[in-house]
Amino acid sequence: MLPTPSIKRPASIEDLLDNDLIARVSQLDLASTKIFAGKLRGERRSKKRGESVEFADHRPYAIGDDTRHIDWNILARLDRLFLKLFLEEEDLSLHLVLDASLSSDCGEPNKFVFMQRVAMTLGYIGLVNFNRVAGSVFGGAPRSTDQRAATSEPDSAPLPRSVPSSIPLHAIRDLRGRRRVHDLARFLCSIEPAGDTDFRESAMRIVLSRRGRGVMVVLSDFLMKEGYQDGLRLLVGRGYDVFALQVLSPQEVEPPVRGDLRLTDIEDSATADVTISAPLLxxxxxxxxxxxxxxxxxCAQREIALLCVQSNTPIETLVVEYLRRRGLLR
Amino acid sequence: MNLAAPTMLWLAAGFVPALVILYFLKLRRRPQEISSTLLWKRAIEDLQANAPFQKLRRNILLLLQLLILAGLIVALAQPESRDETSISGNHVILIDRSASMLARDSQGRSRLDRAKRDAIALVESLKESGLLSADGAEQAMVIAFDVSADVVSTFTSDKAALRRAIESIQPTHAPSGLDEAVKLARAHAPIKRIEDTRGGQPGAIETTLQVGVGTIHVFSDGALPDAPRVLTGVEDEVIYHRVGEDDPVNLAITALRADRGYEDPALLSLFVGLQSTAPSPREVDLEVRINGEMRAYSVPVTALSQSSESGEDARAPGSGSASIQIEYPESALVDVRLVGSALADDALAVDNRGWLVVPPARRLAVAMVTPGNPFLSDWLATLRFSRFEVLTPSEFEDAAADGSSSEFDVFLLDRTLPANGELPPGRYLTLGAVPALGAVVTGTSQSARFVDWSRSHPALRSVNIESVLIAESPIVEFDKDAGVTSIADTNVGPGILEIFAPEVRAIAVVFDPLKSTWPFDVSFPVFVASAINSLGNEAAAGALARQLRPGDVLNDRLPSGATETRITVPDTAGQPIGATTTLTPNADGRVVFGPIDRLGLYKVRWRGDMAAGDVPDGSRSARFFAANLLDTRESDIQPAPSLELAARTVRAEGGRAGVIRRYWPWFVLAALAVILLEWWVYNRKVHV
Structure with missing residues (x-):
């Protein structure tokens, strides 16, 4: 709730992901309640019936089908031609969306640092399991001390021309494989929260820029004056499996303020005069x-999985227990 | 209940809107940056949407503050109520400062302190002038009294001055007397002038009328022997504020006398009378010091308990006595005190001591002036006087003329008086003659008998003269105010007079004993010897004159030619080592000091000749005086339940009935309590 007095921002992957956590999350993999088609063959069941060893179904033969997949046993028993269908294993796209508005830069522990660490952990899990990982950070600014790294990001998406560019959007795309972990870390560390955001506009641009289908994890406090509904609707509308993670600081849940106050919004400087009293709290x-x-x-109405966490929740607990329970990881 | 300063209520008109306006002024708020005001705005909106409840909650503080304001304003308006019987206006505060007011209660506070505290409380309760108007204030005056009375503060409404005046009252050792105090108070009553316009001349002052002085508050324990003589004005309200706890224990010396033996003047007899208000008999030790030497005469004395034979009301203190025989021919300063464990709960300490100035042992020089009475003169010659002469009336007048009459202590005037009727200074026993000092012979009765006599008088202490028949007796009238008292009455008037004139002390048998059966009665020689002895011992020692009571004026004659005369007053232990004052004797050597207010020994020193009984003190002469309380009434320290005045009986007031009750402190307290409540409510609202 209150701006974090002194923030120790993560500078490298060591700050985002420690070895204990790596050890705990190494055997985890991403999961999705929906199964989507991937671009490449991966370690994932696909809706496409394919050439893997896993049997899926039978269907009647049609002219032009590969005769290698005809089930001869059925033909012998029924004298009808059926094809054996096998599941094709393929990869899963993971899109991490972070809210870098100034309101994220509050709380103790800092909410944005928490989001960075969660995103890094999920991205790591995705990368080591040969999934495609993309990242988008809306709002925020390139970190002054690390500006070069952010701007030199090779996969940074050019802003789509059809969308007003008032809201900064930083993105990294098409990371695949364990060796791209450091690229993801560099990207996450290169952004620091700044300014106001327009979630709807940002969502629009994310949707326009993304390709294919996949799992999208949106990390935000969702305390948006303009409303989160349009943005979320846009994100889920393109067939993505959207997972919303609402990150609140403990101070937002139990405000520690007392007395007669003029509260100023850190983003838009709107004020609210309050006399903190027990009934008001x-x-x-x-x-x-x-x-x-x-x-x-x-979220429930739109099949968006929602998890509300406080920024003092241990990453390990969140990842190993909460996200597994909610089906994002397995 | 009414308001002493109702104008103060107008303050409400100003302050209440001011408070409400203040209440609606915005708070100065502390700026605080937060992540998002989204939720806060919604919370505030929700609260504001709940308007009636919100208004009520806000108004609780406003209501409390209005209550505080109301309490303070009503307090400023000084609500008060007064009893129907009370008299507004002037109050006279009489504070008893007598010896009995030194009695301490179970908390160790003296009655005078209690009386002062009560009096200050009374002063505090007096109506003050309003804050805006100067009129309507009540006035009070303060008089401190024992047997005498002093105005400590005249009428004023200045409470601080009254408080200071009350605090300044110091205790004395004198007995109590209300009469002078009330007279003094009434003398301060305002005088109302009545204009008589009947004569058609407006403005001519016809008469003045003393109106009531107001409410007289008597702060006392009620030991006021002269109360029945006290006359108060019809308009005056008297309120008796009884001071002191019930049933206090006090042991006291109430009588103290020293006699030298008639047969052996070196033998000193001390008589000590005691009084006890303890509920049971006690053993008291008596410590006697003679000339400062601790001559331990420790004698157990039983002080009887108070007798309650005739019911609860007729309580009287018990008494006891002791007599001590000491062989001590020199002049002596005797210091007697009560000691011992029986005094542990003794409430009053000043009456546990007594002092006596005892003259040295001495035989009397007696002259008998008679035209011829060999029977009596022969008998007197057998008595053990240091000198005895028989003078004719003419020889007596010669001696009086040349001053040699002062060689004799006592003259016995047998049916004779000086031709000019004036007795020279001295002591006289007259038989068959009435000195012209306040007594006048108006006739003669042919037959008379004694009907009553003062059995406590030293001259008549052990005689019975009931059977004496008087053949011819003059009928005498006397003036009590001239110092003449009758110590034996016959059926036709006084038979034996005692005369206290300025220079003359006389016992006068008005009839001629030879014209009665008295000479044949055994009581006659006993009477003559006792009378000469009592007159002579007084003459020798000035014993009566040198026994003083607090409140008396020390008044004595020094030998002529005394210079550098000084008096030293007693210290707290009663010894004459206190402050010293220079006295200036009159032309005839008379010195006056006082009225004295402390018990103990007083020492007068001078440079010059010594008279009989004086002692040398370095190069000077010294004479001692003893001041003793010796007052059964003052030592009976049970507070009286009521005052029996001449015209009315005033019962003790329990508290300050009849005075104004003020309520403003309660309103201030209520305001304070509401402030606390407000604080609590505010904190409850702010803190989680």
């Missing part, structure tokens, strides 16, 4: 709960 908690409930209902 109770009221705040009710509002927060209702807001989360509203978000949850919205």
């Amino acid at each position: 109770k009221r705040y908690r009710q509002v927060l709960h209702a807001y989360q409930e509203e978000l949850r209902t919205f």
Whole structure:
């Protein structure tokens, strides 16, 4: 809730991902409740019936089918031609979307650092399992000390010309394989939160720029004055399996402020005069709960998996327990 | 209940809107940057949407503050109520500072302190002038009294001055007397002038009328022997503020006398009378010091308990006595005190001591002036006087003229008086003659008998004269105010007079004993010897004159030619080593000091001749005086339940009934309590 007094921003992969965590997440893999077609053959079941060893179904033979897949046993028993269908294993696209508005740069522990670490962990899991990984950070600014690394990112997407470019959008795409882990880390470390965001506009640009289908993990506090609904609707509308991770700081859940205050929004400098009192705090908690409930209902209606976490949650607990339970990882 | 300063309520008109306006002014808020105001705005909107509840909650603080304001404003308006019987206006505060007010209660505080505290509380409760108007304030005056009375503060409404005046009252050792205090108070009553316009001349002052002085508050323990003589004005309200705890224990010396033996003047007899208000008999030790030497005469004395034979009301303190025989021919300063464990709960300490100035042993020089009475003169010659002469009336007048009469201690005037009727200074026993000092012979009765006599008088202490028949007796009228008292009455008037004139002390038998059966009665020689002895011992020692009571004026005659006369007052232990004052004797050597207010020994020193009984003190002469309380009434320290005044009986007031009750402190307290409540409510709202 309050701006983090002094932020230790991650500078390298060691800051984002420590060895203990790597050891714990190495045997995990991404999963999706929906199965999508991949571009390359990977270690994943595909909807495409293919040439893997895993049997999927039978279908009647049609002219032009490969005769190698005819089930001869059925032909012998029924004197009809059926094809044996096998599942094709293929890769999964993982798209990580981070909210780098100034409001993310608050809380103790810092919410954005938490998002960076979660994104890095998920990206690592994706990369080591031969999935395609892409990253988008909306809002924010290239980190002053590491500006060169961010701008020199080779896979940075050019901004689509059809969308106003008022909102910065940083992206990295088509990472695949364990060796691209460092590229992902460099990308994540190159951004620091800045300015205001327009989630709808950012979502539009992400949707326009992404290719194919896959799993999209959106990390944000979802405290957006303009509303998260349009953005999420856009993201899910293109057939992506969207996983929303709402990250709140502990201070936002239990405000530590007292007295007569003029609260100033860190993003748009809007003010609210409050006299913090026990009934008001109770009221705040009710509002927060209702807001989360509203978000949850919205997500449930659109098959978006939602997980609300506080930024003091251990990454390991989040990844190993919560995300597995919600089906993002297996 | 009414308001002393109702104008203060107008403050509400100003302050209440001011408070409400202040309440609606915006708070100065601390800026605080947060991640998003989204949720806060929604929370505030929700609260504001809940308007009636929100308004009520906000108004609780406003309501509390309005209550505080109301409490303070009502307090400023000084609500008060007064009893129906109370008299507004002037108050006279009489504070008893007598010896009995030194009695300490179970908390160790003296009654005078209690009385002062109560009096200050009374002063505090007096109506003050309003904050905006100067009129309507009540005034009070303060008088401190024992047997005498002093105005400590005249009428004023300045409470601080009254408080200071009350605090300044110091205790004395004198007995109590209300009469002078009330007279003094009434003298301060305002005088109302009545204009008589009947004569058609407006403005002519016809008469003045003393109106009531106001409410007289008596702070006392009620040991006021002269209360029945006290007359108060009809308009005056008297309120008796009883001070002191019930049933205090006090052991006291109430009588102290020293006699030298008639047969052996070197033998000193001390008589000590004791009084006890303890509920049970006690053993008291008596410590006697003679001339400062601890001559331990420790005698156990049983002080009887108070007798309650005739019911609860008729309580009287118990008494006891002791007499001690000491062989001590020199002049002596005797210091007697009560000691021992029986005094552990003794409430009053000043009456546990007594002092006596005892003259040296001495035989009397007696002259009998008679036209001829060999029977009596022969008998007197057998008595053990140091000198005895029989003078004719003319020889007596010669001696009086040349001053040699002062060689004799006592003259016995047998049916004779000086031709000019004036007795020279001295001591006289007259038989069959009435000195012209306040007594006048108005006739003669042919037959008379004694009907009553003062059995405590030293001259008549052990005689019975009931059977004496008087054949011819003059009928005498006397003036009590001239110092003449009758110590034996016959059926036709006084038979034996005692005369205290300025220079003359006399016991006068008005009838001629030879015209009665008295000479044949055994009581006659006993009476003559006792009378000469009592007159003579007083003459020798000035014993009566040198026994003082607090409140008395020390008044004595020094030998002529005394210079550099000084008096030293007693210190707290009663020894004459306190402050020293220079006295200036009159032309006839008379010195006056006082009224004295402390118990103990007073020493007068001078350079010059010594008279009988004086002692040398370095190069000077010294004479001692003893001031003793010796007052059964003052030592009976049970507070009186009521004051029996001449015209009314005033019962003790329990508290300050009849005075104004003020309520403003309660409103201030209520305001404070509401402030606390407000603080609590505010904190409950702010803190989680």
